Amino acid sequence: MTSAAESPAAPSPIEWSALKRRVALKSMLAATCMTALKLAAGLISGSLGVLSDAAHSGLDLAGAGITLFSVRVSDKPADEDHTYGHGKVENLSAFFEAGLMALSCAWIIWAAIQRILHNTFELRYSVWPVLVLLTSIGVDFWRSRELRRVAEQTGSPALATDAFHFASDIWASLAVLAGLLATWVGIAFHVNWLRYSDPVAAIFVSLMILRVTTQLTKETIGVLMDQIPAETRLRVILEAERVPGVLAVEQARVRRAGPNYFADLTLALPRSFTFEHTGELVRAATEAVHRALPTADVVIHTVPRQARAESIFDRVRAVAARNNVAVHDLSIQSLHGKLHVELHVELDEKMKLLDAHSFVSSLEAEIMRETPEIDSILTHIESEPATIEQPHELVEEDRRIEKALRDAASHYAEIVDVHQILVGRTAEHIALSCHCTLPDDLSMNRVHELITSLEDRFKLECPEVHRVTIHPEPVTDNTR
Numbered sequence: 001m002t003s004a005a006e007s008p009a010a011p012s013p014i015e016w017s018a019l020k021r022r023v024a025l026k027s028m029l030a031a032t033c034m035t036a037l038k039l040a041a042g043l044i045s046g047s048l049g050v051l052s053d054a055a056h057s058g059l060d061l062a063g064a065g066i067t068l069f070s071v072r073v074s075d076k077p078a079d080e081d082h083t084y085g086h087g088k089v090e091n092l093s094a095f096f097e098a099g100l101m102a103l104s105c106a107w108i109i110w111a112a113i114q115r116i117l118h119n120t121f122e123l124r125y126s127v128w129p130v131l132v133l134l135t136s137i138g139v140d141f142w143r144s145r146e147l148r149r150v151a152e153q154t155g156s157p158a159l160a161t162d163a164f165h166f167a168s169d170i171w172a173s174l175a176v177l178a179g180l181l182a183t184w185v186g187i188a189f190h191v192n193w194l195r196y197s198d199p200v201a202a203i204f205v206s207l208m209i210l211r212v213t214t215q216l217t218k219e220t221i222g223v224l225m226d227q228i229p230a231e232t233r234l235r236v237i238l239e240a241e242r243v244p245g246v247l248a249v250e251q252a253r254v255r256r257a258g259p260n261y262f263a264d265l266t267l268a269l270p271r272s273f274t275f276e277h278t279g280e281l282v283r284a285a286t287e288a289v290h291r292a293l294p295t296a297d298v299v300i301h302t303v304p305r306q307a308r309a310e311s312i313f314d315r316v317r318a319v320a321a322r323n324n325v326a327v328h329d330l331s332i333q334s335l336h337g338k339l340h341v342e343l344h345v346e347l348d349e350k351m352k353l354l355d356a357h358s359f360v361s362s363l364e365a366e367i368m369r370e371t372p373e374i375d376s377i378l379t380h381i382e383s384e385p386a387t388i389e390q391p392h393e394l395v396e397e398d399r400r401i402e403k404a405l406r407d408a409a410s411h412y413a414e415i416v417d418v419h420q421i422l423v424g425r426t427a428e429h430i431a432l433s434c435h436c437t438l439p440d441d442l443s444m445n446r447v448h449e450l451i452t453s454l455e456d457r458f459k460l461e462c463p464e465v466h467r468v469t470i471h472p473e474p475v476t477d478n479t480r
Helices: 013-045 048-074 088-118 127-154 157-189 192-224 230-241 275-292 312-322 353-370 399-409 444-461
Strands: 248-257 260-270 297-305 326-335 338-348 374-384 393-395 417-425 430-438 465-474
Touching: 013 048, 013 127, 088 192, 127 157, 157 192, 230 248, 230 260, 230 275, 260 275, 275 297, 312 326, 312 338, 312 353, 338 353, 353 374, 399 417, 399 430, 399 444, 430 444, 444 465
Parallel strands: 260 297, 338 374, 430 465
Antiparallel strands: 248 260, 326 338, 393 417, 417 430
């Protein structure tokens, strides 16, 4: 048994294209030979059935030529004038070939009726029509199977139409053969009603082909009009909805051009998702669509939507993100049954106070509209640095500041140690950063309280320090 690692790789698009052209060329060569043989046999025997079958094969030859042309053109890559590629050429080919089949059937029916009405039968006995019809049946069986196999592998509608066309030729040839033999029997034994077998067989075959051609034409027109089976679209929607994080599929459009599918989806995602998270989800959704339509060209649009389980905190942050500002230290208190919100907003350090206050007022009003449960909002405005600070002096061992920090930390039993203390100085400010080791199982709420308290106690001793940054880490990860 061949293992998965050893299994042959799927053919490339170029290999599929070569396979389609090769089988279409074989079909056209076979149609050329059979048309010539049937025409000769019909002229020798004088059989309308054989001549109509020859005419049918002539149309097969034209259809095979159209199919060969269409599969060559349809495999061309997309260009500026055909942004969805050239796949619809195959559907046009199938439509044109179905039209040729309908015309041939109409001509055969008209000729058969004329022969019946005028009682003109000039059949001549010959073994050649029988041999040609038997050969035709064998050739049509071979090429219909070959075309159907390649059509299923490549999804080519033109080859699928050709396969059906030649499969119908088998029944046509059988009916013509039966009519020819029955007519000969009627003439030989003077059974008058059997003399009509040849034209009646031609009419019967033509009506049968017309019935199936009508269905084929409807399907081809449906594809040309971008009609897609409802179950295909539903399968795409269900696969996309199964992707974790997708709130809903708001729009799904699927179209087909030749063997190629194009899927255009609009997905509703939680508005709290970051661009990176959204990108990952779009990739997952694309893979999901490919499970329904493996070769589809997929385009996915995303729209932010409020999730059902979205909290008040999420809604406030969503408004801030929509206004492209960062918020932190967000807290919500219930005072006398009413919700009061406090938050810190970072704005450009070069913004004037009047502009900053106007912006924040607008932000607060939007938050109130988004979250009517909130009764009041207090916003603390902070400056967001827009320039990179250039320290004129970097002090790693500032003894006084370091000692003050260690003394402040010694007042808290839960603080194991402080290390990697760095003191930086710019033209106007002093900044300190350090790592603080705490117990592994300490809750984040308690961690925040300890760090805030440590900062406050330290600044009482060193008020000249403008900014303090403390990085908490568990004892397990302490690599000092």
